Amino acid sequence: MLKKLWVFGALICVLQQVNAQKKQDVYYYKNNGQLVSDKDSADFIRIIQEPDSGETNFNLIEIYPDGKKKAIGKVSSVLFSMPVYEGQYLSYHKNGKKESTLFYERNNLTGQAYYFFENGTLRQIIEHKKSETNGPAKILVNYQADSLGHVMVKDGNGHVLEHTSSFNGATIEGDYKDGFKQGTWIMKADMGDKGYKEQYESGQFISGESEENGVRYSYSAIESLPIPKGGMQRFYSYLKGTMKYPADARKNNIQGKVYISFVVDKDGSLDDIKVERKLYPSMDAEALRIIRLSGKWMPGMQHGFPVRVKYSIPISFSL
Incomplete structure (x- = not known):
């Protein structure tokens, strides 16, 4: 009986180790x-x-x-x-x-x-x-x-x-x-x-x-998503016109996308702005900078009341 209990206990330990390695x-x-x-x-x-x-x-x-x-x-x-x-x-x-x-x-x-x-x-x-x-x-x-x-x-x-x-x-x-x-x-x-x-x-x-x-x-409409004032096309035009390609990233020929998330608050202000998927330190910082300067949005709505909505967008860097 003691031997069976020891074997059972050893098996449990092995299973825990395998699970821990996942x-x-x-x-x-x-x-x-x-x-x-x-x-x-x-x-x-x-x-x-x-x-x-x-x-x-x-x-x-x-x-x-x-x-x-x-x-x-x-x-x-x-x-x-x-x-x-x-x-x-x-x-x-x-x-x-x-x-x-x-x-x-x-x-x-x-x-x-x-x-x-x-x-x-x-x-x-x-x-x-x-x-x-x-x-x-x-x-x-x-x-x-x-x-x-x-x-x-x-x-x-x-x-x-x-x-x-x-x-x-x-x-x-x-x-x-x-x-x-x-x-x-x-x-x-x-x-x-x-x-x-x-x-x-x-x-x-x-x-x-x-x-x-x-x-x-x-x-x-029961609900609507937040949108930038002036619409998405104007917002992306702002991003393109405001972006400054980091010199070190240009020198190293680095291109790609930085994924940014933020919360559009009830008053349209942007809160909890962060990098969700990094690309390169100076490019991540630049993406954060231009989002922080982008101004208020039209808030999301539910049942006629403004609500906080999390939003995510990619910001492209291309040489």
């Missing part, structure tokens, strides 16, 4: 998606590990700072430290209970997605159907319940009244018909004079009106 990249993140430099300031840790034997996709493992699992999945590639998901993806609440079961194809959700409350109760079943015209996938809500198990939507039909953590806490209410939003949907924030009212027809967004501190704003 090549991996480690990233530290805040819950809002911001990449930070160390574990102490991170809300979770993302590990991208080399593929298993016979596999082509990388292993993705996410853990909370206390070591508990946050997510397990597969990715086909990583760009700007952001993964391209493939296959099954499992996520977990901090208490260890399952948060979601998702399936991906080339970073796009496919099939049925299952979402759970922290107490383990099933919250939603959402179906992602591929479009027959190669357009965006159709997203149908087939089931939705509250944390006590009271069903609000069944077989795609029902009325939803739920509290969400969005907008620092808010109540959202509206109807589903055949899996799609239908009619008027209303959001009212817990704090302050903030809310929106949106109109839908068979899941198609028609129009919206948001209100905050007595100011109303009408919008024709």
Whole structure:
């Protein structure tokens, strides 16, 4: 018996050594998606590990700072430290209970997605159907319940009244018909004079009106990406006209692209500007310089409200 236990213990040690030898990249993140430099300031840790034997996709493992699992999945590639998901993806609440079961194809959700409350109760079943015209996938809500198990939507039909953590806490209410939003949907924030009212027809967004501190704003899209003032063409013209090719890079005949990331804040200012993929020290510094001088953008919008959005661009150096 003692011999068997010794052999088992030795086998465990070997397996741990093999696993430790796998090549991996480690990233530290805040819950809002911001990449930070160390574990102490991170809300979770993302590990991208080399593929298993016979596999082509990388292993993705996410853990909370206390070591508990946050997510397990597969990715086909990583760009700007952001993964391209493939296959099954499992996520977990901090208490260890399952948060979601998702399936991906080339970073796009496919099939049925299952979402759970922290107490383990099933919250939603959402179906992602591929479009027959190669357009965006159709997203149908087939089931939705509250944390006590009271069903609000069944077989795609029902009325939803739920509290969400969005907008620092808010109540959202509206109807589903055949899996799609239908009619008027209303959001009212817990704090302050903030809310929106949106109109839908068979899941198609028609129009919206948001209100905050007595100011109303009408919008024709649920969300929009940030853009430079004057448009992207003018922005790239600015980059080309402002760039100073570093003398040492020119002397050494160095060309290529520096990848820069930044956050467009709610007021359009650029924050957290950093080099995501380096090329050459003086060229990296020049790319940072011209982005910092580029001025404010038009902020990204969601439901008629400005939001912080992370943005990444390549800056080309060519002789």
